[in-house]
Amino acid sequence: MKIGYARISTQEQNLGLQIDALTAAGCEKLFNDEGVSGACVSRPALDNALRTLKPGDVLVTWKLDRLGRSLAHLIQLIGEFDERGIGFQSLSECIDTTTAGGRLYFHMMGALAEFERSLISERTKAGLMAARKRGAIVGRPSKLTDAQIDFANKNIEMRHATITALAEQFGVAPLTLSRALKRKKSMAQDSGLAAIAGFQG
Numbered sequence: 506m507k508i509g510y511a512r513i514s515t516q517e518q519n520l521g522l523q524i525d526a527l528t529a530a531g532c533e534k535l536f537n538d539e540g541v542s543g544a545c546v547s548r549p550a551l552d553n554a555l556r557t558l559k560p561g562d563v564l565v566t567w568k569l570d571r572l573g574r575s576l577a578h579l580i581q582l583i584g585e586f587d588e589r590g591i592g593f594q595s596l597s598e599c600i601d602t603t604t605a606g607g608r609l610y611f612h613m614m615g616a617l618a619e620f621e622r623s624l625i626s627e628r629t630k631a632g633l634m635a636a637r638k639r640g641a642i643v644g645r646p647s648k649l650t651d652a653q654i655d656f657a658n659k660n661i662e663m664r665h666a667t668i669t670a671l672a673e674q675f676g677v678a679p680l681t682l683s684r685a686l687k688r689k690k691s692m693a694q695d696s697g698l699a700a701i702a703g704f705q706g
Contacts, residue, residue, distance in 0.1 A: 507531050507563045507594075510554045512538040512571045524566040525594055532565050546572055560590035568597040576614065583611050648677050651683050658686055 508526030520537060525533055536554035550573070558564060564586065566572045572595075573579025583602060586593050592603035601607040646668045649657075653675055660666040668686075672679040 506533050507565050508554055509535045509565045514542045527565055528565050530565055530596055558591050563592035563594055565594045569595045648681055654685050654689050
């Protein structure tokens, strides 16, 4: 059975155009979301349509953007359909996962989405490294002051207190204090290496 899903995010958009196209494509049941943004996690009519689908059924939409919130979400849905033995068709893009060509197309989309995520991750890391080199403070504010970290470091080195006891005193988790101490040590080592390099230069 073909089940159609239509969605408009504003009343100014034309739901009738989608319904006519889905009906012409042979959809026996239609589910419509009106005034619902594609960014919404929960869409009542779509949720009902997904619950209605059974193995052998095909979900049909007018365009890809009517179904998925993003490319990653769309690929996730199609993957779930495949596991359940459900097909998917998008009329405007002429996509049909009930065919070998349609399934290949979606595998390619998945690979491109993963490639895009990798590029974004690399750019983010490069940007953070550049910001740190300029002296900018990135990330969440530290829960501990420099004075507290120095105090903890001194007392731990002299074996006057444990990380657990000091963390409780400062009102933070032991792991938080441990990470702060490691960052402080790493920064001190970097400063020492830079000073040596400057002297040698």
